Amino acid sequence: MAPLDQSERGDAVMVSAFGVVVPIxxxxxxxxxxxxxxxxxxxxDGPPNTEPVEVNEPDVAAALHHLSPAVTVRAIDARAGQLVMLHAAALADPETGRTAVLVxxxxxxxxxASRTLGKRFVYLSDETAAIDPHGVVLPYRKPLSIIESGPLKTQVAPSTLGLRTTDRECRLAAMLVLERDVDHQGAPLLSPMQTVDAIAAIAPQSSYLPAVPQPLHRLADLIHLAGGAHRLTYxxxxxxEHVLVALLGAGE
Known part of the structure; x- marks a missing residue:
């Protein structure tokens, strides 16, 4: 990685994405x-450990729209082979750090789901749940992409939306495969999944999984650490909210 010169370091915005410091x-x-x-x-304030992401579009909304995936790609590339990185939201109980990963x-x-539930639970990410071998879910407190008007999504900080954040360690406690069905009637349906079926559903929603040593074993270990995986139809x-309260043992 080419180091930032003194002027670039002073102007760069440093952001943290599951332990990777990305300069913008x-x-x-x-x-x-x-x-x-x-x-x-x-x-x-940490020192950068990736190449910088440069944003130079004259339109601010367009620049922010394209910045979020660029930062995500930079961070994912940096942690390839180290973490299991799932296309998932991650929400934690603020008292215990017990975390639900919603794939x-x-x-x-x-x-x-993150915007709706993040006022009750801690928002860790709405896009990439990065999990270490011990089940620690690392935060990626990126802005949320909100549809307002026009083709570009507005990028809004979690705290601006009233979402909760924390610096405490958060650990995997529930692994959920989301299945939204607008015609679903009644309470959400929580269905246990066999490990082999869970792996088949979750593995395609991952980044660089083959780069992880013994990737399927690693994913199976995390599923077992979470007490098994469940399909959640809603x-x-x-x-x-009540499903996560029950799974995470959160107080009412």
């Missing part, structure tokens, strides 16, 4: 302020 270089003071606002919950494909409800994100 904005092309204008206005864009830098927008980055600081959107990424305020992920800011860190789902892109565009199928992770951000909505209609609306608000309906998931």
């Amino acid at each position: 270089l904005a092309s204008s003071p206005a864009l830098r302020e927008a980055v600081l606002d959107a990424w305020q919950d992920a800011l860190t 789902a494909a892109s565009g199928t409800g992770k951000t909505t 209609s609306e994100a608000a309906d998931l």
Whole structure:
């Protein structure tokens, strides 16, 4: 990695993504302020350990829209082979750090679930749940991508949305495969999965899993650490709160 020169280091915005410090270089003071606002919950003083992500689009909204996946890719590349990284939201009980990982494909409800439940539970990520071999779920407090108007999603910091964050250690306690069905009636349906079926469902929703030593064994170990995996069928994100309360042992 080429080191930042002195002027770049002073101007760079450092953000933390599951332990990776990614420097962001904005092309204008206005864009830098927008980055600081959107990424305020992920800011860190740590030294960078990846190449910088440069943002130089003149339109601030477009720049922020494209920045989030660029930072994510940079961090995922840096942790390849070290962590199990799932396409998942991660929400933790604020008192105990017990964490539910909600696995789902892109565009199928992770951000909505995070935004809805993150006022009760701690928001760790709405996109990438990065888990170490001991079951520690590392935070990635990126902005949430909110659909407002037009083709670009607005990037909003978790705390701006009223979501909870924490610096305490959070550990995997529940592994859930989300299945949103708008026609589902009644309470969410929580169905236990056989480990082989859980692996088949979860492995495709991962990044660099083959780079992890003994990847399927590692994933199976995490599933067992969580007490098994469950398929969670539901209609609306608000309906998931009581399920997570029961699974994480959170107080009412």
